[in-house]
Amino acid sequence: xxxxxxxxxxxxxxxxxxxxxxxxxxxxxxxxxxxxxxxxxxxxxxxxxxxxxxxxxxxxxxxxxxxxxxxxxxxxxxxxxxxxxxxxxxxxxxxxxxxxxxxxxxxxxxxxxxxxxxxxxxxxxxxxxxxxxxxxxxxxxxxxxxxxxxxxxxxxxxxxxxxxxxxxxxxxxxxxxxxxxxxxxxx
Numbered sequence: 001x002x003x004x005x006x007x008x009x010x011x012x013x014x015x016x017x018x019x020x021x022x023x024x025x026x027x028x029x030x031x032x033x034x035x036x037x038x039x040x041x042x043x044x045x046x047x048x049x050x051x052x053x054x055x056x057x058x059x060x061x062x063x064x065x066x067x068x069x070x071x072x073x074x075x076x077x078x079x080x081x082x083x084x085x086x087x088x089x090x091x092x093x094x095x096x097x098x099x100x101x102x103x104x105x106x107x108x109x110x111x112x113x114x115x116x117x118x119x120x121x122x123x124x125x126x127x128x129x130x131x132x133x134x135x136x137x138x139x140x141x142x143x144x145x146x147x148x149x150x151x152x153x154x155x156x157x158x159x160x161x162x163x164x165x166x167x168x169x170x171x172x173x174x175x176x177x178x179x180x181x182x183x184x185x186x187x
Contacts, residue, residue: 019041020041020044020058022044022045022046022056022183023046023053023056023085024085025056025083025085027041027044027056027058027081027083028041029041030060031060031079033077033079033138033140034138034140035140037062037076037077038062039060039061039062039077039078039079040060040061040062040063040064041058041059041060042059042060042061042064042065042184042185042186043058043059043064043182043183043184043185043186043187044056044057044058044059044183044184045057045177045179045180045181045182045183045184046177046179046180046183047082047176047177047180048177048179048180049177052086053085053086054084054085054086054089055082055083055084055085055086055089056082056083056085057080057081057082057170057180057183057184058079058080058081058082058083058184059078059079059080059170059171059184059185060078060079060080060081061074061076061078062074062076062077062078064186065185066185066186066187068171068172068185071167071171072164072167072168072171075141076141077138077139077140077141078138078139078167079136079137079138079139080136080137080166080167080170080184081134081135081136081137082134082135082136083132083133083134084129084130084131084132084133084134084135085131085132086131087130087131088128088129088130088131089128089129089130090128091125091126091127091128091129094125094128094129095122095125097176098118098121098122098125098169099122100176101168101169101170101172101175101176102114102118102165102169104172104174105165105168105169105172105173105174106165106168110161110165113161114159114161114162114165117157117158117159117162118162118165120155120157121147121157121162121166123155124147124149124154124155133149133150134149134150134151135147135148135149136148136151137166139163141160143156143158144156144157144158144159144162144163145157145162145163145166170184171184171185
C-alpha cells in the first residue's frame with residue numbers, strides 16, 4: 001500500500017513540475033522571473049540540422065500566444081531557453097548559425113544599428129556547447145536581454161530592437177527551423 005501511495009505521489013509530482021518532454025529534455029510549465037513574475041510555457045520545439053537533434057527550444061511568455069506580431073510587440077518579459085542535446089556544438093558553428101539568423105530576418109540598416117550589440121552577444125559563446133548544457137535568454141523591459149549559461153548570468157544586452165531581432169531568429173519570417181518555430185508557438 002505504501003508503495004502504491006508513493007508511486008502515485010511521485011507520478012503526480014512529476015506531472016506538476018514538468019509540463020513537457022522532448023528529446024529527453026523536460027521543461028517546466030511555468031517559471032518565475034527575477035522580479036517574481038510568472039511566465040508560462042508557450043511551447044517547445046526541436047532544432048534539427050541534417051536530421052540531427054541539436055537543442056530543445058522553449059518559449060515562456062506572461063500569457064500564451066501563437067501570434068508572432070503580438071509576441072514581438074509585447075512590452076513584458078519573456079524567456080527563450082535552449083537545452084542542448086547534441087554531443088558537442090562547435091563555438092564557430094554556433095556563432096555562424098546566430099549570424100545567419102540575424103541576417104536572414106533583419107535588413108542591412110537594422111543590422112548596422114544592432115552590430116555592436118550583436119557582437120556583444122557573440123562574446124557570450126566563448127566555447128563549444130555540449131549536451132545537457134543550457135542557454136537562457138531572459139528579456140526584462142527595464143534592462144534588456146540577459147544571457148545565461150547553465151544558470152550563470154553572462155551579461156545583458158539592452159534594447160527592444162535587439163530583443164525583437166533575437167526573437168526573430170526563432171519566430172521570424174525566416175526561422176532557424178520551421179518546426180521549431182511551430183513548436184515554440186504552441187502549434
